Amino acid sequence: MTGWPLADDAPDTADLAKCVHCGLCVNACPTYAITGLEVESPRGRIHLARAVAEERIPLTEAVQGHWELCLQCRACEAVCPSGVPYGRIMERARAQVDAAPPAKGWQRRLRRFGLRNVIARPWVLAAAMAPVRWFARSPLRRLVQASGVLRLMGPLGRLEAQLGRPGRPFRPQDEAGAGNVALFTGCVMGELFGDVHRASVRVLQRSGASVFAPRGQGCCGALSAHDGDLEQARRLARANIASFEASGAETIVVNSAGCGAAMKEYGELLAEDPEYAERAEALAGRVVDFSEYLAGRDLPPGRLQGRVAYQDACHLAHAQGISAEPRALLGAVEGCELIETEGADMCCGAAGIYSLIEPGMSAELRARKAAQFEKHLPDIIVTANPGCQMQYEAAVREAGIEARVLHLAEALDSG
Amino acid sequence: MTPPELLKAMREVVGGEHVLHKPEDLLVYELDGTIDRSLPEAVVFPATTAEVQGIVRACNALNVPVTPRGAGTGLSGGAVPAKQGVVLATARMRRILDVDPVERTATVEPGVPNIQLSEAAAEHGLFYAPDPSSQKACTIGGNVAENAGGPHCLALGVTTNHVIGMEVVTASGEVEWLGSRGPEPLGYDLRGLFIGSEGTLGIATKVVVRLLPVPETVVTLLAIFDDVESASETVSAVIGAGLVPAALEMMDRVTLQAAEAGLRCGYPPDAGAVLLVELDGIEEVVRGQVTQARAACNEHGATEIRTATEPAERELLWKGRKGAIGALGRIAPNYYLLDGVVPRSRLVETMGDVARIAEGYGFPVANVFHAGDGNLHPCLLFDEREEGATARVLEAGGEIMRVCVDAGGALTGEHGVGYEKHRFMPWLYSEADLENMRRVRGVFGNAGAFNPCKVLPEGTGCGEMAHQKGALAAAGPDAYV
Numbered sequence: 001m002t003g004w005p006l007a008d009d010a011p012d013t014a015d016l017a018k019c020v021h022c023g024l025c026v027n028a029c030p031t032y033a034i035t036g037l038e039v040e041s042p043r044g045r046i047h048l049a050r051a052v053a054e055e056r057i058p059l060t061e062a063v064q065g066h067w068e069l070c071l072q073c074r075a076c077e078a079v080c081p082s083g084v085p086y087g088r089i090m091e092r093a094r095a096q097v098d099a100a101p102p103a104k105g106w107q108r109r110l111r112r113f114g115l116r117n118v119i120a121r122p123w124v125l126a127a128a129m130a131p132v133r134w135f136a137r138s139p140l141r142r143l144v145q146a147s148g149v150l151r152l153m154g155p156l157g158r159l160e161a162q163l164g165r166p167g168r169p170f171r172p173q174d175e176a177g178a179g180n181v182a183l184f185t186g187c188v189m190g191e192l193f194g195d196v197h198r199a200s201v202r203v204l205q206r207s208g209a210s211v212f213a214p215r216g217q218g219c220c221g222a223l224s225a226h227d228g229d230l231e232q233a234r235r236l237a238r239a240n241i242a243s244f245e246a247s248g249a250e251t252i253v254v255n256s257a258g259c260g261a262a263m264k265e266y267g268e269l270l271a272e273d274p275e276y277a278e279r280a281e282a283l284a285g286r287v288v289d290f291s292e293y294l295a296g297r298d299l300p301p302g303r304l305q306g307r308v309a310y311q312d313a314c315h316l317a318h319a320q321g322i323s324a325e326p327r328a329l330l331g332a333v334e335g336c337e338l339i340e341t342e343g344a345d346m347c348c349g350a351a352g353i354y355s356l357i358e359p360g361m362s363a364e365l366r367a368r369k370a371a372q373f374e375k376h377l378p379d380i381i382v383t384a385n386p387g388c389q390m391q392y393e394a395a396v397r398e399a400g401i402e403a404r405v406l407h408l409a410e411a412l413d414s415g
Numbered sequence: 416m417t418p419p420e421l422l423k424a425m426r427e428v429v430g431g432e433h434v435l436h437k438p439e440d441l442l443v444y445e446l447d448g449t450i451d452r453s454l455p456e457a458v459v460f461p462a463t464t465a466e467v468q469g470i471v472r473a474c475n476a477l478n479v480p481v482t483p484r485g486a487g488t489g490l491s492g493g494a495v496p497a498k499q500g501v502v503l504a505t506a507r508m509r510r511i512l513d514v515d516p517v518e519r520t521a522t523v524e525p526g527v528p529n530i531q532l533s534e535a536a537a538e539h540g541l542f543y544a545p546d547p548s549s550q551k552a553c554t555i556g557g558n559v560a561e562n563a564g565g566p567h568c569l570a571l572g573v574t575t576n577h578v579i580g581m582e583v584v585t586a587s588g589e590v591e592w593l594g595s596r597g598p599e600p601l602g603y604d605l606r607g608l609f610i611g612s613e614g615t616l617g618i619a620t621k622v623v624v625r626l627l628p629v630p631e632t633v634v635t636l637l638a639i640f641d642d643v644e645s646a647s648e649t650v651s652a653v654i655g656a657g658l659v660p661a662a663l664e665m666m667d668r669v670t671l672q673a674a675e676a677g678l679r680c681g682y683p684p685d686a687g688a689v690l691l692v693e694l695d696g697i698e699e700v701v702r703g704q705v706t707q708a709r710a711a712c713n714e715h716g717a718t719e720i721r722t723a724t725e726p727a728e729r730e731l732l733w734k735g736r737k738g739a740i741g742a743l744g745r746i747a748p749n750y751y752l753l754d755g756v757v758p759r760s761r762l763v764e765t766m767g768d769v770a771r772i773a774e775g776y777g778f779p780v781a782n783v784f785h786a787g788d789g790n791l792h793p794c795l796l797f798d799e800r801e802e803g804a805t806a807r808v809l810e811a812g813g814e815i816m817r818v819c820v821d822a823g824g825a826l827t828g829e830h831g832v833g834y835e836k837h838r839f840m841p842w843l844y845s846e847a848d849l850e851n852m853r854r855v856r857g858v859f860g861n862a863g864a865f866n867p868c869k870v871l872p873e874g875t876g877c878g879e880m881a882h883q884k885g886a887l888a889a890a891g892p893d894a895y896v
Binding site: 014017018019020021022023024025026027028036037038039041043044047048051056057060062063066079080081082083084 | 435437438439440442443444446447448460486487488504506507509526528530549551552553676677678738739740741742743744745748749750798800
């Protein structure tokens with residue numbers, strides 16, 4: 001007996017049973033830190049899922065709301081001694097929501113449409129992002145900022161603050177066999193962070209790798225999975241698996257933490273797919289984060305002058321367990337004075353498309369970062385995920401300080 | 416349905432947004448870190464002493480039970496609202512009000528997590544000694560209520576040795592200061608009485624704690640043994656040699672395997688048992704103590720001794736120990752964590768009894784303990800989805816507690832009596848003793864409605880919480896008071 005509307009992709013009973021409600025996770029949770037409410041904590045959300053599964057309570061809009069407020073940063077997973085696969089539980093809980101009475105129905109449909117038809121389609125995305133790039137670098141931007149019109153534009157207006165100065169796009173183009181390291185280019189990453197990809201290629205080359213970006217790859221599917229659209233996530237995963245298999249690359253380097261985490265879990269995502277289960281597992285084993293790849297390799301040190309605050313990307317630190325490597329790489333850069341700010345490993349509130357869906361919570365978390373930047377006055381803020389980078393652009397503006405926001409690859413590329 | 420007059424009264428004190436009453440919002444507040452469950456009718460979040468007082472008074476006027484709650488990490492059902500009513504959560508009282516490096520004290524609100532106090536103290540080269548394994552989440556208010564201990568309480572003592580004074584709201588709704596800054600209390604030590612009262616006498620709203628200077632040198636040894644017996648004998652030998660280590664902890668094979676699987680802390684998963692021995696102080700002294708401790712381990716059959724001196728290495732060893740209990744969730748869907756104390760000389764014998772009882776019920780058992788204190792934490796592994804398993808595990812737990820008491824020990828080392836063991840109190844206390852305790856409780860206020868059904872056995876109305884039949888059976892007829 002179960003209260004889940006969809007038998008497929010329901011949170012696994014064994015996953016839920018792993019939680020022994022010890023409560024050690026609550027303080028790691030950003031939404032608990034802000035609200036002080038246990039119902040907005042991992043233990044609370046799991047307990048709700050269990051109650052729905054056991055038909056103690058119906059899957060109401062209010063219940064969905066508590067899951068929606070989750071950033072899926074997985075900080076709780078990193079501190080959970082019982083190994084509760086919280087991220088997986090949450091993705092599946094959200095998959096159920098589609099079959100339940102709609103919470104924020106039109107919003108959900110709109111975002112699913114966007115994720116399926118814009119983000120996941122390279123040429124649509126390219127067409128959509130071209131004017132964004134143009135606007136970000138045009139004189140019009142200052143005019144718009146000064147006019148106050150952004151405040152009238154709701155979520156889209158808020159996005160302006162997150163835009164840095166995007167350079168040329170970087171899209172996959174290479175044929176198979178062009179090198180031993182394949183670079184994952186992603187969706188928005190390739191369109192708005194082409195400079196980060198170019199920096200990544202240069203740094204990887206300096207470490208002795210021969211790098212190429214195989215054709216046929218696309219969005220990793222993380223955004224869809226986090227939204228509970230596991231079907232779409234699986235489609236995208238299959239396309240990437242086929243592309244990277246054909247490329248022949250032994251290693252796939254990912255410089256976006258969210259994508260890396262998702263790709264390392266392809267095996268789990270496609271475990272029920274007879275054709276792809278093994279291939280997914282094999283591919284996942286070849287995926288490494290940019291900093292993970294460089295750790296322990298001989299990299300001629302770069303140069304960077306100033307106080308550098310590294311901010312962990314959640315899906316790097318918590319989902320992939322990588323937090324020492326980026327700091328060590330930065331520490332080796334000449335002139336780099338690495339400083340630690342409080343809560344460097346706490347979510348910045350970007351969390352994929354979260355800042356559009358839950359702008360209030362997102363802004364509170366960003367304000368915490370801004371307060372830290374104001375206190376410690378870093379010259380450079382470094383992170384390892386495009387969404388976080390955008391959120392820090394906004395946080396820097398909010399703090400009213402002069403600081404550059406760089407991806408780790410750009411920081412290592414300087415000098 | 417929450418009674419409307421109760422909601423109205425709570426909202427008048429703290430404002431509407433700080434009162435939870437919808438079923439889905441209340442759900443998680445039905446439990447803490449252990450087995451017992453009971454749903455509250457409302458959860459209220461006061462931000463000030465005056466608001467705490469307002470809530471307590473309003474509940475008293477309406478004759479509604481009040482149950483205080485910190486982070487809900489407790490292990491004896493202390494924060495579970497046994498008779499429903501209102502849960503008073505301290506989650507909005509999270510400020511560190513003052514850290515005074517000259518006086519070496521700090522003043523904090525009750526909802527401050529233990530770890531945050533330690534971090535604030537560290538900026539001044541100081542630390543707060545009690546370090547429960549849940550310290551990353553548990554609150555100082557909860558620590559005061561439970562008189563919390565932790566691995567490092569062997570040499571330094573538990574919460575009561577580190578709290579100088581408190582502002583409290585009593586169960587009757589009065590605001591009082593307990594304790595003084597002097598070395599000895601003037602008059603009765605009400606501070607000492609309040610600490611460890613498990614939230615039955617009132618709620619601490621400000622806590623003044625003592626901070627200690629961080630020791631110059633700290634060395635942690637991980638001694639590996641083939642079996643629990645040799646490790647236990649080593650414990651007696653270390654203490655017998657006149658050493659008082661900062662911590663002396665034991666883990667058995669089942670625990671080691673779970674901790675290593677879950678936390679990758681470098682434990683030997685094939686060992687029968689390990690001891691963690693931490694020595695701290697002035698470098699020269701520590702060096703001598705390390706030699707002594709190593710000798711004691713070697714004499715009693717240690718197969719390997721690892722030494723960690725760097726903070727990162729030591730942290731890794733402790734990460735495994737502090738996460739060990741939760742890591743058991745990897746090898747079983749549920750565990751029942753017990754907390755008993757026996758004289759150190761009876762450790763080995765009691766361990767045998769624990770194993771025998773667990774086996775009789777068919778539950779695997781994992782053992783983690785503060786060996787230096789004789790404080791056992793056997794964990795019975797079970798699956799609550801199996802028909803009757805929870806009742807049987809509670810029954811087994813009752814038997815184990817009985818064995819501890821019969822060995823000259825006690826019902827709790829640090830987790831508290833709470834709801835879990837209040838019925839076992841007659842094993843240790845006469846009816847006259849219990850009646851005296853009830854009278855003390857009555858002095859602070861409404862004993863029947865302020866965190867009811869905790870610590871002391873009560874006549875009626877406490878039997879409705881789930882799963883307790885088994886425990887009652889194990890407790891025997893003398894448990895009904």
